[in-house]
Amino acid sequence: MPGRWDWLKEELSGISMLTKLPTMTKFLKGKISGPDDMTKCSMCPNMCRHACPISIVDGKETTSPAGKSRVGMMIENEVLSLDRENLLPIHMCLSCGCCEIWCPFDFSVSDILRPVKTRAVEHNIVYEEFVELFDDLRENGTIYEEIEDQGDLPDDGDVLYLRGCEYREGDSEVIDRTMSVLKKVGTDPFVIYDEKCCGIPAYNTGNIGLFEDLIEDMAEKIRGSGADRVVTSCPSCAYAYKELYPEFDQNIDAEISHIVEFLEGKKLKFAPNKNTDRFTFHEPCKLVNGLGKKESMQDLLDRTGLELEKPRRNGDETFCCGSGGTTVSRLNEELSSEVARERLSELKSLSDEIITSCPTCKRTFEDNDEEVKVHDIAEIVDGLL
Ligand code: SF4
Numbered sequence: 001m002p003g004r005w006d007w008l009k010e011e012l013s014g015i016s017m018l019t020k021l022p023t024m025t026k027f028l029k030g031k032i033s034g035p036d037d038m039t040k041c042s043m044c045p046n047m048c049r050h051a052c053p054i055s056i057v058d059g060k061e062t063t064s065p066a067g068k069s070r071v072g073m074m075i076e077n078e079v080l081s082l083d084r085e086n087l088l089p090i091h092m093c094l095s096c097g098c099c100e101i102w103c104p105f106d107f108s109v110s111d112i113l114r115p116v117k118t119r120a121v122e123h124n125i126v127y128e129e130f131v132e133l134f135d136d137l138r139e140n141g142t143i144y145e146e147i148e149d150q151g152d153l154p155d156d157g158d159v160l161y162l163r164g165c166e167y168r169e170g171d172s173e174v175i176d177r178t179m180s181v182l183k184k185v186g187t188d189p190f191v192i193y194d195e196k197c198c199g200i201p202a203y204n205t206g207n208i209g210l211f212e213d214l215i216e217d218m219a220e221k222i223r224g225s226g227a228d229r230v231v232t233s234c235p236s237c238a239y240a241y242k243e244l245y246p247e248f249d250q251n252i253d254a255e256i257s258h259i260v261e262f263l264e265g266k267k268l269k270f271a272p273n274k275n276t277d278r279f280t281f282h283e284p285c286k287l288v289n290g291l292g293k294k295e296s297m298q299d300l301l302d303r304t305g306l307e308l309e310k311p312r313r314n315g316d317e318t319f320c321c322g323s324g325g326t327t328v329s330r331l332n333e334e335l336s337s338e339v340a341r342e343r344l345s346e347l348k349s350l351s352d353e354i355i356t357s358c359p360t361c362k363r364t365f366e367d368n369d370e371e372v373k374v375h376d377i378a379e380i381v382d383g384l385l
């Protein structure tokens with residue numbers, strides 16, 4: 001695949017320095033100043049659309065990255081009214097950041113458009129599908145109706161393991177295996193039984209008021225646990241705690257890591273690999289583009305000695321599972337599934353055994369294909385340590 005700046009290098013190649021200098025200066029000036037981000041993105045010839053999972057499966061101009069910005073700009077300039085119908089293309093975004101790595105301005109369309117979503121929620125322009133989510137988050141503190149904590153996990157130790165809504169709701173096996181990994185690397189993991197949602201679904205849907213309430217509560221719980229290290233299974237939770245909480249004045253002194261980050265650089269003694277299966281892997285977009293861990297999951301997997309088939313879209317060119325960002329999966333289930341199937345067809349051409357490190361990716365792939373076996377990375381690591 002061509003690199004991010006190849007198009008520019010190509011345009012400028014063979015031109016003398018004296019001639020290309022004004023063009024480069026103009027570009028850099030436009031990057032630093034120029035019009036606001038939404039206008040810049042609206043005027044772009046969609047230079048990232050080849051990497052946008054929605055564009056790839058949907059193929060429509062309005063849901064392309066720049067297309068969404070154009071709709072946003074028209075709403076902001078009152079050419080279009082702020083209503084559910086006009087807002088719909090804006091919500092067809094997975095918050096995956098796959099546009100950002102190709103963008104000459106370093107934009108992620110999801111960030112550019114969040115203020116429009118927020119203004120809509122403030123004006124009480126909310127989809128029915130979001131009302132239920134907001135009620136669950138407000139009343140139960142989770143994305144589900146209610147979660148009954150299963151198992152008998154310790155509530156005291158030195159590393160706080162935050163399990164996240166998805167695994168608390170439906171995958172106690174991964175929780176147990178993650179606790180086991182944490183023990184095997186010499187820590188004393190514990191959980192909090194009144195764990196709540198990290199708040200990112202409210203953030204993604206533009207309900208910043210609800211997001212602020214949720215993070216105030218959750219930050220207080222984390223601080224109250226006394227832990228100075230926190231580990232999550234979900235990269236979106238880790239991203240929220242690390243990047244979004246401080247941005248919204250909720251600072252947590254504890255060091256926060258996703259399980260892949262936590263194991264990075266740790267001495268791990270893997271048993272010789274007797275597994276003859278070949279695996280492939282899916283790096284979650286929030287791990288790669290959100291937490292900036294472009295190589296970490298592959299490095300960890302390489303150390304296990306498993307037979308791995310690398311997908312074409314890997315590292316910082318990874319893809320979304322289809323359920324990122326909350327809005328697409330809630331408002332257009334079919335489009336979300338199309339993204340999942342697009343990714344699954346690539347992965348399945350390599351192996352039916354898929355390793356990932358995100359509860360949402362795991363559930364999405366399992367929901368969209370009964371034939372594949374999806375493993376959380378903690379299950380793999382635990383089996384070999
Ligand atoms: S995100 Fe960047 S590359 Fe993509 S359409 Fe907008 S300005 Fe262009």
Ligand code: SF4
Binds near residue numbers: 092096
């Ligand atoms: S964040 Fe993802 S889905 Fe949204 S515009 Fe960018 S690449 Fe497309």
